[in-house]
Amino acid sequence: MSEWQQRFGTRLMRSIGMPLRKLVRGQGAWVWDDEGREYLDFLAGIAVNSLGHAHPVFVEAVSTQAATLAHVSNYFATEPAIELAERLARLTGAGDAGRAWFGNSGAEANEAAFKLARLNNSGGARTRVVALVDAFHGRTMGSLALTGKPHMRQPFEPLAGGVEHIPATIEALEAAIDDTVAALFVEPIQGEAGVVELPDGFLETARELTRRHGALLVVDEIQTGAGRTGAWFGFQHAGIVPDAITVAKGIGGGFPIGGLVTFGEASDLYQKGMHGSTFGGNPLATATANAVLGEIESAGLVENAARRGVQLRERVLGIDSPLVTGVRGRGLLVGVALAEPIAERLSLAALDAGLIVNAANDRTIRIAPPLIIGDAELDEFAERFARALAAVDGDR
Template sequence: MDYLYYAKKYLINTYKHLPVVFTNAKGCKLYDVSNKEYLDFTSGIGVMALGHGNEKWIKAVEDQLEKLVHTSNIVLNIPVLKLAKKLTEISNMSKVFFCNSGTEANEGSIKLARKYSFEKYGKGRNTIITLDRSFHGRTMASLEATGEEELHKYFYPFPEGFKHIDITVEALEKAVDSTVCAIMIEAVQGEGGVNPLSKEFVSKVFEIAEKNDILVICDEVQCGLGRTGKLYGFNNYNVQPDIISVAKTLGGGLPMGAVLCNEKLKDTFKYGDHGSTFGGNPVCAAGAIEVLNEITDESFLAKVAEKGKFIKEFFKNNSSKNIKEVRGIGLMVGVEIKGKASEIQKKVFEKGLLVLTAGRDNVVRILPPLIITQEELEKGLNIIYEAIKSM
C-alpha cells in the first residue's frame, strides 16, 4: 500500500509531512512500516512525556476502557473527580474545567477572564494583552491571541479585544489601561522559538496585574507539566497565576486539556457559561492520573532539569559558527542557527532522528520524552550537531 499517496490524495494539506509512516513505538523510539527505527526528539510536540508504550499508563487506560468509555457531563465519573482533586491540589489552584486540547483550554481561559472582569467592572474591560511571538492555538480567539501576524492572514475578521506587545517592560506599561482584564503569557514560548521570558519581565507582569486587579493567565500547554524540570514553567519564576491552561502532556497521548483557576475565580463560570462534549472523558482522565503520578515525583523532575543542563553543556563544548544561540529550560531547548531549521530537520531525519522546528524556521526545537536516557540524548545531540556543522 502506498501510504504517502493516500496522504496526498485524502488529507487536507495543513502539514508538511516527513516521508514516513509509523506503525509502533516504545520508549523514545518509533518504527516505520519497514521497521526502521527512529529516535524521537519531538514527543509528539511535547505530548509523550512518559515516552511511548508506558506500561502503567496503558494499564490505567485499558482498565478504564473495560469499565466506562464515555458519558455526558450531566453526570459524573470517578476518574475525572480523582483527576480534578489531584490536578488542582498539585497546582495550588481551586477548581478545574476539562476540555480536549490546548487551544480549547486557552479559549476557556479567555472566557473566564472576561466574565470575571465583566461581573466586577461591567462592559468595556475585556482586553487581553499577549506577547510578540506567542502561540496560543488555532481556533479564532486563541489564534488572534497569538502574537504572530504571519498566522493571521486569510482568516479575518477575528474576535476583538487583544493587544500584542513586544516583550519589554516599557511596552507592557504602555499597553495597560482601563480596558485590560488579563495578561496572557507562556513562561517559555515554544512555537515562537523556545524563548524563556526574563525574570524581570515576568515580575513586572505580576506586579502590574496585582496593582490593577488584572488577571494573569499562564499558558502552560507546552512548557508545563514537567517539561522544564518543574511542574510548571512559571514555577521557575516564583509566581502564581490566576488561570493556568494545560494540555499536551496531560493526556499522555490522548486528547485532554484543562483550565485551572484560583480561589477568586472559582465561582465565575455558572451553569451554561461553558461546556465540552468530550471534556472530562473517563478514559482520558484515567491516563492523565497516571501521567501526574509519574511526573510529580521530585526525583523525576530533578532528572529532567539535569538533562536540560546536559544539552546546554553539550553545545557549549561543541560550538559551531552556524549556531547563534542555545536557549530553553529543562527538556525544552531551542538551537537558533544561521540557516533554515527545516533543512536540519530533513538531514537528521535521514539519520533516524526526529526533531521539531520553531521561530521563523531558524530554531531547531528539542522536545524529547522526559524519560529519555543519557545514551539516547547523546546520540541525538551528536546527530544534530553534525548536521548543523555541515551546513
C-alpha cells in the same frame, strides 16, 4: 511518491504538509517507520509524550479504563475527573480555591480561558485582552485571536475583537496594563516562537500590574507544563501565583486532553451553563492523565527534566559546529540557535540521521524529548545531531 503518501494526499485536508515518514511503532524514546528504520524521538509529539512511547503506566491506564467506563457526558460525575481536578489544584498550588475545567486540546483550554477573561468585566469597562507578539495559543478562532503571529491570523480575519499584542518587554507591559484590561495572556517560554524565554522579572511585573488593575493573569502552560521545564509548571520558576493557567500536551502523555485551572477569585467567574464540552473530562482521558502525572511525580521526572536539560544543553554546545550559536530554554524544552536560516534543512538532515527534532523557525531547532531520557539517549542524540550538523555544513 509512496503509496501511503498518495493516499494521504488524496484524502486528508491540505491544512498540513505531506508527512515525511509513516511511523508504525514506538518504545520509550524510539519510534520505527513502516520500512523498519528507527529514530530517536527528541520531539515527543511536540512536548506531548511525557513518558515516551508505550510506557506501561500509560498502556495500563488506557486499557483498564477503556474496559470499565470510557465516556458518560458531563451530566454525570466520574472519579477520575474529580481526582484529576484535585491533583492539578495541588500540583499548581491553587489549593482549596482551585477549580478545573476539562476539554480535549490546548486550543480548547485557551478558548475557555478567553471566555473567562470576558467574564472579568464587572461594570463593562474591561474591554481589552492583552497578549504577546509571537505568542502561540492555538488555531481555533478565539485562540487564534490571542496568537501574535500575523501570518497565521491573516487568512481568517476578522477575528474576535479586543485583543492587543505587545512586545515581550517590561516597558511595553507597564504601558499596556491599566483598568481597561480584562486579562493578560503569556507563555513562560514561547515555544513556537523559537523557544524564547521571557525577560527577567517579566512574570513578576505582570503579576503586580494585573493585580493592581484588576486584570487576570493567564499563563499558557500547554507546552511548558507537566514538568517539562524542570518545575511542574513554568510560572513556578518565577515564584508567582497566577489567576488561571491552561494545560494540555504533556499532562495526557499522548492521550488528548486539555484544561483550564483557576486560582482564587477567578474560580468563581464561570457559572452553570456558561461553558461545556461533550467529551471534556471523560473518564478515559482523565484516568490516563492521572496515571501520567502520578508517574511523573513518583519517578522523579520533574527533577530528571531539570538535570537532563542541563546535560542536553552541554551536549549541544559541545558539538564543534559553526552553525550553532547558542541554546535557549529550560529543562527539556530547548531551542538551538543557528547562525544561518537553515533549520528546515537541518531537521531533515537529522531525520536522515535517525533523529526527530523540528524547525521552530528558520533559525531555531526545537528539542523536547520525553521526560524519561537518560545518559544513553543523550549520548545517542549528540552523535546523531552532530552528524546532521556536519551534513548541512558540508552542503553549504
